[in-house]
Amino acid sequence: xxxxxxxxxxxxxxxxxxxxxxxxxxxxxxxxxxxxxxxxxxxxxxxxxxxxxxxxxxxxxxxxxxxxxx
Numbered sequence: 411x412x413x414x415x416x417x418x419x420x421x422x423x424x425x426x427x428x429x430x431x432x433x434x435x436x437x438x439x440x441x442x443x444x445x446x447x448x449x450x451x452x453x454x455x456x457x458x459x460x461x462x463x464x465x466x467x468x469x470x471x472x473x474x475x476x477x478x479x480x
Contacts (some may be wrong), residue, residue, distance in 0.1 A: 416473035423458035427451040
C-alpha cells in the first residue's frame with residue numbers, strides 16, 4: 411500500500427471526522443443520517459491515519475508531493 415495522501419488532505423479528513431463525531435455526540439444528528447455520517451467519519455479517520463485512500467488508486471490521484479516538487 412503506497413501512500414497517496416498529502417498532509418493537507420489528511421488534516422481535512424481528520425477534522426471532518428472529528429466534526430461529525432461532535433455532531434453525533436451532541437445530538438445534532440440522529441437516526442439513519444447519524445449512522446451514515448459516523449461510517450463516513452470512520453472511513454475518513456482511518457484513511458487519514460494510514461495516508462492511503464483506495465478511491466484515489468483507480469483514478470491515479472495523489473495529493474502527496476513528490477520529492478522533485480520540494
